[in-house]
Amino acid sequence: MIAIIAWRNLWRNRARSLIIIVSVALGMWAGSFINAIYYGMGQSRMRIAIDHEVSHIQIHHPAFGDDQEARYNMDADSLRAALENRPGVRAFSLRSVASGMLATTSGSRGIRVNGVDPAAEQATRNLAGFVRQGDYLNPEQRNRVLVSTKLAEKLKLDIGNKIVVTLLDTAGAITSGAFRICGLYQSENAPLDELNIFVVKADLDRLIGSAGRAHEAALLLSEDETLMPVYSDLKQTLPRLKVERWQELSPETDLILSSLDIYTLVFMAIILLALSFGIINTMLMAVLERTRELGVLMAVGMNKWRIFGMVVSETVLLAIIGAPVGLLAAWATVHWLNRTGIDLSILMGEVMRDFGYATIIYPELPWHNVIQTLELVLIAALLAAVFPAWKALRLRPVEAIRG
Amino acid sequence: MLIKLAWRNIWRNRSRSLITMSAVASAVLLAVVTVSLQKGVFDNLIKDVVSLYTGYVQVHARGYWEEQTLDNSFEINDTLDRAARETPGVILAAHRLETFALASSGEKTRACLVVGIDPGAEDSLTRLTPKIQSGAMLRRDDQSVLVAQGLAQKLGLGLRDTLVLLTQGYYGSTAAIKLPIAGLLRFGAPDLNERTVYLPLAVAQHWLDAPNRATSLVLGLEDPRRMPAVQREMERQLPGRYEIMNWKEMMPGITQHIESDTAGAYIMLGVLYLLISFGIFSTLLMMLAERRREFGMLLALGMHPPLIGRVVFLETIFLTLCGCIAGIALSWPIVWYLNVHPLEFGGELAKTYEKFGFAPIFPTTLKTRIFVEQALLVSCMGVILALYPVWRVLRMKAVESMKT
Numbered sequence: 104m105i106a107i108i109a110w111r112n113l114w115r116n117r118a119r120s121l122i123i124i125v126s127v128a129l130g131m132w133a134g135s136f137i138n139a140i141y142y143g144m145g146q147s148r149m150r151i152a153i154d155h156e157v158s159h160i161q162i163h164h165p166a167f168g169d170d171q172e173a174r175y176n177m178d179a180d181s182l183r184a185a186l187e188n189r190p191g192v193r194a195f196s197l198r199s200v201a202s203g204m205l206a207t208t209s210g211s212r213g214i215r216v217n218g219v220d221p222a223a224e225q226a227t228r229n230l231a232g233f234v235r236q237g238d239y240l241n242p243e244q245r246n247r248v249l250v251s252t253k254l255a256e257k258l259k260l261d262i263g264n265k266i267v268v269t270l271l272d273t274a275g276a277i278t279s280g281a282f283r284i285c286g287l288y289q290s291e292n293a294p295l296d297e298l299n300i301f302v303v304k305a306d307l308d309r310l311i312g313s314a315g316r317a318h319e320a321a322l323l324l325s326e327d328e329t330l331m332p333v334y335s336d337l338k339q340t341l342p343r344l345k346v347e348r349w350q351e352l353s354p355e356t357d358l359i360l361s362s363l364d365i366y367t368l369v370f371m372a373i374i375l376l377a378l379s380f381g382i383i384n385t386m387l388m389a390v391l392e393r394t395r396e397l398g399v400l401m402a403v404g405m406n407k408w409r410i411f412g413m414v415v416s417e418t419v420l421l422a423i424i425g426a427p428v429g430l431l432a433a434w435a436t437v438h439w440l441n442r443t444g445i446d447l448s449i450l451m452g453e454v455m456r457d458f459g460y461a462t463i464i465y466p467e468l469p470w471h472n473v474i475q476t477l478e479l480v481l482i483a484a485l486l487a488a489v490f491p492a493w494k495a496l497r498l499r500p501v502e503a504i505r506g
Numbered sequence: 507m508l509i510k511l512a513w514r515n516i517w518r519n520r521s522r523s524l525i526t527m528s529a530v531a532s533a534v535l536l537a538v539v540t541v542s543l544q545k546g547v548f549d550n551l552i553k554d555v556v557s558l559y560t561g562y563v564q565v566h567a568r569g570y571w572e573e574q575t576l577d578n579s580f581e582i583n584d585t586l587d588r589a590a591r592e593t594p595g596v597i598l599a600a601h602r603l604e605t606f607a608l609a610s611s612g613e614k615t616r617a618c619l620v621v622g623i624d625p626g627a628e629d630s631l632t633r634l635t636p637k638i639q640s641g642a643m644l645r646r647d648d649q650s651v652l653v654a655q656g657l658a659q660k661l662g663l664g665l666r667d668t669l670v671l672l673t674q675g676y677y678g679s680t681a682a683i684k685l686p687i688a689g690l691l692r693f694g695a696p697d698l699n700e701r702t703v704y705l706p707l708a709v710a711q712h713w714l715d716a717p718n719r720a721t722s723l724v725l726g727l728e729d730p731r732r733m734p735a736v737q738r739e740m741e742r743q744l745p746g747r748y749e750i751m752n753w754k755e756m757m758p759g760i761t762q763h764i765e766s767d768t769a770g771a772y773i774m775l776g777v778l779y780l781l782i783s784f785g786i787f788s789t790l791l792m793m794l795a796e797r798r799r800e801f802g803m804l805l806a807l808g809m810h811p812p813l814i815g816r817v818v819f820l821e822t823i824f825l826t827l828c829g830c831i832a833g834i835a836l837s838w839p840i841v842w843y844l845n846v847h848p849l850e851f852g853g854e855l856a857k858t859y860e861k862f863g864f865a866p867i868f869p870t871t872l873k874t875r876i877f878v879e880q881a882l883l884v885s886c887m888g889v890i891l892a893l894y895p896v897w898r899v900l901r902m903k904a905v906e907s908m909k910t
Contacts (some may be wrong), residue, residue, distance in 0.1 A: 118795040122788040129784055133777045140773055144766060257572075293758060354861055355760075361858040362767070365851055369868065370774050373540050374781060380532040381785035384525050388792040391521050445773070464769075 105409055109416040119389045123382060123418065124425040127484055130378030131429025132436070134476040137370050139437045139466035140445070145363045146467055148356055149327075149349075151291050155228055157352040158196075158321040159330055160337065165345045167318060171202045171215070173273045176316040177344060185340055186320065191329040194226035197317040199307045203270035205300070207258045214254075215298050216268060218307030227323045230288065230301065237262040237286030246306050248282035251296035252289045260284060268300075272311035280310040375479055379487040386418055386491035397498055411492045418488030419481075426480055430473065437468045508813070512820035522796065523825060526789040530829025530888060531836060533782035537880040538837040539844070539870070540778055544771045546845070546871035548764070552730055552753075554864045555760050557633045558695055560753045561600075561724035562733055565590075565740065568749045570721060571756070576605055576676045576714060579721045580748070586723060589743040595736045598726030600627035603710045603719065607673035609653075609703060611661040618657055618701045620671060622710025622720075631726045634691065634704070641665050641689025648706055650688035656699035658690055665690060671703065676716035683713040694862040783887045787894070790822065794895050801899055802907030815896040822895065826888030830881040837877065844870040 113120045153159055162182070164175035179197050186195045199218035204211055221240040224230045231239040235252055250260060260266065262284050269279045282302055290296055308314040324333055330348060337346045350357045390397070397410060444463035516523045556562050565586065570578040580586075582601055590599040603622035608615050625644040629635050635643050639655055651669055663669060667687055675681035685705065693699040711717050725740075727733060733752055740750045754761045804814055848869035851859075856866040 116795075118791055122791055126784060126788060129781055133781055137774055137777060140770060144770060148766075354858075357858050358862055358864075359766075361855045363770075365855055365868070366767070366770065366774075369543065369849070370540075373536060373778065377532075377536050377778060377781040377785060380529065380536070381781070381788060384529045384532075384785065385788050385792060387525050388522060388789065388796070391525075392792075392796050464766075 105412045106416050106420070109413050109420055112413070112417055113420060116389060116393075119385060120421055122385050123421040124428065126378060126381040126385065127422045127425025127480065128429035128432065130374060130381075130483070131426045131476065131480045132433045133374050133378075134371055134480060135430065135433035135468055135473060136436060136466070137374065138367055138472045138476060139433070139440075139468040140464065141363045141367045141370075142469060142472060143441075143464050143466040145360045147464060148359050152353045152356040153327070153349050154323075155233075155290055156292060156295065157349050158227055159324045159327070159349055160322040160334055161347050161352055162320040162322075162337070162341065163318065163345045163347075165343070167345070171200060171318075172275070173199075173201045173271055173311050173313065173318065174275055176273065176313055176318045177320070179315050179317040182317055182320055182341075185337075186322065189333070189337075191324050191326070191333040193323050193325040194223065195320055195322045196220065196223040196227040197304070198224075198319040198321065199304050199311070199313045199316065200318040201270040201272075201307060201311050203268050205254075205258070205266055205268050207260065207266065212254070212258065213298070214268065214300055216270060216307060217299055217301045218304035218313075219301055220304050224301070227321050233288040233290050234286045235289050237284070239286060240301060240303055241285070242303050242305070244285070245303075246280070246282045247285040247303065249286050249288050249301040250284055251299070252287045253293055253296045254300070255284070255287050257297070262287065270311055273313050273316070278310055280306075282306070371476070371479065375483040378480065379483045382418065382422075382484055382487035383490050386414070386488060387494060390414060390491045390495045394498060397495055401498065407496050411496050414492035414495050415485070415488045418491075419485055422481055422484035426477055429480075430477065434468065437466045441465050441467060508816055508820060512817050512824060515817065515821050516824055522793060526786075526793065526822075526825045527829040527832060529786050529789040530826050530884060531833035533786055533887070534830050534833025534881050534884045535837045535840070536778065536782055537884060538833070538877055539840060540775065541880055542841050542870040542873065542876045543844070543849075543868065544775075545873070545876065546848075546869045548768065548771075549730060549871055550867070550869055551764060551767075551864070554862075555757065555764075556730075556753050557631070558693075558862075559632060559698060560756045561631050562727045562730060563725040563737055563740070563750060563752050564756065565723040565725070565744070566721065566749050566751070568747050571749060571751060574604070574606075574721070576674075576716060576719075576721070579603065579676070579716060579719045582718050582720050586744065586748070589740055590723060590725060593736055593739045593743065595728050595732040596725050597728045598627055598630055600624045600631055600724045600726075601707060601720040602628075602722045602724060603707060603714065603716065604721045605673055605710075605714060607671045607703075609657065609661060610670040610672065611663045611667070612670065614661050616657060616660055616701070618671075618703050620673070620703045620705065620710065622707040622714075623704055624707050627726075628704075628724075631724055637691045637693060639690045639692045641687070644688060644704065644706055646706055647708070648688060649685060649709060650705070651685045652689045652691050652704040653687050654699045654702040655690045655692045657701055657703070658687065660700065663687060669703070671713070673714070675714045676719065679715065681714050683709075685709070694860065694864065779883075779887070782884070783891065786826075786884075786888060787891050790891060790895055794898055798902075798907045801902055802904050805902060805904035805907070811900050811902065815899045818899055819892050819896045822888065822892035826885055826892070829888070830885050833884070834877050834881055841870045841872055841877075845872045 162177070164177050167175040182197060186192060196219060201216045203214060203216060205214045219240070221242055234249065240247055240249055248266065255261065264284050265281055266284065267279055267281050269277060272278045324330060334346060334348055400410060401407070444465050446463050567578050567580040587599070590596055601624055605620055607618055607620045609618040625646055629643060634652070644650065644652055653663065653669060658664065665687055668684055669687055670682065670684050672680070672682045691702070693702065711719060725736070727736060737750055737752055744750070801814060805811065848867040851866045859866040
């Protein structure tokens with residue numbers, strides 16, 4: 104009954120109704136849009152970390168740790184047996200790793216030599232996709248190396264040059280080997296690029312005596328969601344090895360994701376406040392303008408609580424109309440921006456690109472966030488309706504009619 | 507005359523005017539709180555990052571950053587000290603002598619980064635004292651070391667045990683020293699926590715056979731925003747054999763993170779301005795709807811539409827100005843409160859922050875400029891929005907408006 108009166112009231116004062124519908128729609132749009140931007144930023148950072156840097160899970164010898172000594176390695180065959188056809192694992196790459204020095208006439212650098220199976224590495228993190236010049240590693244050709252454009256620039260190297268690396272082998276003795284540069288690569292992470300060079304695993308194994316062994320296993324899963332079950336499963340299967348998730352392998356990414364979550368929270372609160380202020384103001388004006396009408400209703404015997412209920416239900420009805428409109432607008436904006444991307448370098452200048460960072464964000468709107476935003480907007484609208492309705496309660500019928 | 511009329515109109519319908527004012531005031535309030543929160547969080551993050559290790563700006567001998575060896579160290583001299591002292595904005599300068607060495611407990615040996623420091627200055631720059639987990643901070647003439655807790659653990663050493671440091675000295679000879687551990691430091695960043703050793707500068711110079719030499723001069727700034735100016739000024743004063751680097755150049759990884767946050771913040775502000783300008787606009791629309799009859803009457807009585815338009819415009823301007831002043835008055839205590847008692851987060855988020863040694867707090871910054879800027883911006887919005895009712899009034903027809 105009250106709802107019907109409220110519904111009819113909506114169309115008596117069209118200007119007010121439209122304003123509130125638009126406010127709610129705008130609030131809903133803004134909330135979803137901000138959510139989508141931060142979610143998109145987090146996702147792109149996470150994708151880079153998982154798809155291009157550390158993969159979902161890595162396995163090492165427990166003592167391999169920071170010093171990365173070649174003598175702490177694992178049996179490659181039993182690892183392969185454990186990982187092959189494991190449910191949830193899309194691809195994995197077994198690597199031999201050795202730290203050492205790369206000396207040229209233009210200077211020397213500490214480097215990390217990664218011995219990889221080109222096909223497995225490609226399946227795990229698309230290394231070939233980063234090759235800017237020259238060719239990806241080819242298992243048929245012996246002693247080829249892939250170095251980053253950054254390192255090549257610093258040490259004045261080019262494709263076809265021969266480099267000599269000095270390494271510690273599995274027994275801890277110093278050894279050295281020569282490789283010919285077959286290609287130059289560049290990833291999003293400049294500091295890592297400077298450190299890592301890639302060779303075929305068999306070549307490195309010959310050099311440091313790690314045939315049949317592996318220092319690192321990197322796993323790419325079919326889905327992000329299965330990370331926890333696969334992780335705890337692996338820990339049980341390989342109790343004597345160190346199994347780590349990407350959050351531990353790339354703590355910076357975890358930090359960025361956490362701070363983006365906090366920003367979303369804070370900004371949502373601000374947007375909801377802005378929305379509530381808008382609704383309160385408009386509804387208050389509407390109530391004050393209707394003083395006479397409300398006075399008459401009271402005078403003819405309408406209960407105060409019914410008046411309160413009427414004003415609140417008017418706002419709620421308007422919010423229920425406005426929210427889907429805003430949601431639709433948000434969906435359309437996000438959908439469109441997800442295709443074109445937002446180029447941050449327009450806002451930030453060239454700073455970000457200098458670091459090889461992904462400068463384009465692709466907003467994304469996951470369902471659970473949409474529903475959460477919807478709930479929050481409706482709650483804010485409801486709360487914002489209470490004050491004007493309370494104001495209406497305090498009107499005294501006689502004065503109201505006279506005024 | 508018009509001004510007087512406009513002013514009286516405002517007080518004729520007091521509640522409506524107060525609502526419009528409060529719309530403007532809340533717009534100012536939200537804009538000020540958002541911007542000072544964004545700036546505050548940003549400054550706080552930079553402060554955290556910088557106090558991790560690098561400081562805001564470092565001066566090295568040219569080529570040191572590319573090849574960090576003692577060969578690229580410099581002699582401590584007056585030119586450099588004077589340049590640092592005389593550059594406006596620099597409040598602190600601390601020399602460091604850094605080298606890679608082997609740290610040993612006798613049984614176990616690890617590679618580490620040894621930093622010779624001026625304890626007092628270093629403490630103000632990179633906040634060492636709060637990182638001390640046990641033991642005490644170094645003093646200038648101590649003969650002892652501070653060891654990162656992760657490294658001490660790996661070496662199996664505790665407080666007051668003896669640490670042996672071994673490396674190549676300045677002239678290429680082997681340098682070894684035995685020192686007691688005066689304190690254990692806990693760093694948030696894992697790589698610092700597992701490889702850092704601090705000792706007094708004089709002890710390091712003696713040990714490395716590099717008297718009066720340093721590898722870097724770390725600068726503390728009064729206002730981080732003036733970093734580019736400080737860097738330029740230092741570059742102008744110093745001869746070419748020095749390189750001057752800021753933290754952004756030294757830590758590109760974290761810079762990426764900060765830059766992307768800033769970009770997100772701009773988008774956020776854009777969205778907020780849209781919302782609050784609509785908030786103001788909606789009160790103006792309501793005002794128009796309510797006063798149709800009144801304007802119609804004035805027209806019918808023969809008042810020129812442009813005149814009514816001017817009165818309405820002036821009214822809106824007055825309301826905006828009063829609203830802005832109220833907004834500033836309201837936001838000041840809120841921003842101040844959030845500056846003294848910053849927003850704090852717990853749970854998983856806090857844990858990740860603490861892993862890096864960052865406090866999970868979101869303080870605001872209390873700067874007059876932000877209040878003035880945002881109030882001006884909202885006033886501009888108010889002026890632009892005020893044109894709409896004027897336009898509507900100009901198009902009004904007396905008879906139609908008086909029909910309801």
